[in-house]
Amino acid sequence: MAVNYSAPQAQDLFPVAGVRIGVAEAGIRKANRKDLTVFLIDEGSTVGAVFTQNRYAAAPVQVCREHLSAGQDVRAMVVNTGNANAGTGEPGLSNARKTAQALALALNVRHEQVLPFSTGVIMEPLPLDRVLAGMPAALADAGSADGASGAQWLKAAEGIMTTDTLPKAVSRRVQVGGKTVTVSGIAKGAGMIRPNMATMLGFVATDAVIAPSLMNGLARRLADSSFNRVTVDGDTSTNDSFVVVATGKAGNAVVSDLDDAEVQGLLSALTEVAQFLAHAIVRDGEGATKFITVQVEGGKDREECLKVAYAVAHSPLVKTAFFASDPNLGRILAAVGYAGIADLDATKIELHLGDVHVVRQGGRHPDYREEDGQRVMKAAEILVRIGLGRGGAADTVWTCDFSHDYVTINADYRS
Incomplete structure (x- = not known):
């Protein structure tokens, strides 16, 4: 049972304009559980990410790095739980690429614009057929009337869990230049936590307008003040990934300097979300009582x-x-x-x-x-x-x- 942490409620989570979420039961490892999640991101959004420093990085981590280095605008992310697709060699890389390609084809975007993520058991082949078979249901869920709702953020938090006992999600709102800006995030992790960069999986989105050149630095800055300061057991996962998305839908003036006094409220909200999620991971540490x-x-x-x-x-x-x-x-x-x-x-x-x-x-x-x-x-x-x-x-x-x-x-x- 998590230490002084209870499951978030859907009504406490806010949608982020420019992000739609779909969740499906693909039977990747176990039947009748949410295990495949897609994030659909509007064109023009900016993205920053940091990944594991484990030299045995999982196939999806390697593919994400490739795609981000290509300089493409990220338009979608796909996450499976139940299988880490790590320690799987060239077939694992191929499966991660095919996962991204399939989602890209469905969305009519380039495959480099899709980031794949996996979490679960290491050194087992990714059941690609199940991932691909579950994707239409996830996309249909994202396209539903609730696809952009706070409830979908909660479903996504549930859909990326492994040994977590509770989903981890939180939202904040803040005023930036007279505009209301939303920050929402989810994370998963309970064991194999000493990330040395971020958490096992963490996704934070905001509708603020943030310059593309700041996004990787922002992701690093947030990780260093939150996920990089937690440990459950000292093990650094092969799949650690932390992504920050800024859709720009709030209409505030472009944030071009994170140290500008006028954007400290936004930075504080982002940091608060990241720290809340990082603390939730420790509070839900495997078997934790304190x-x-x-x-x-x-x-x-x-x-x-x-x-x-x-x-x-x-x-x-x-x-x-x-x-x-x-x-x-x-x-x-x-x-x-x-x-x-x-x-x-x-x-x-x-x-x-x-x-x-x-x-x-x-x-x-x-x-x-x-x-x-x-x-x-x-x-x-x-x-x-x-x-x-x-x-x-x-x-x-x-x-x-x-x-x-x-x-x-x-x-x-x-x-």
């Missing part, structure tokens, strides 16, 4: 703060201690010590667990009592604050605990 914020401050730079934060957040010993509400907090200090800061001065380390000062100047605080640590660790949401005493840099990572269910879910993943 949502943990690891805040590291006093670093020489943000890079070393992240090294420490991820060392703590990835440690199975730390994560299992949080699951058990066991204040065995020396495990946190050990993770700080092996994080990779060669000249770290342990006598300057400070550690707070919620409102409890645990470590002062590298040693146990004289006033620290284990029952205070346990009190904090029993909560569903926990703040771990680490001071390095080296400078003024700070950064934050969000993670979850490891429970018995994490092992069960992954042991049974393919059954």
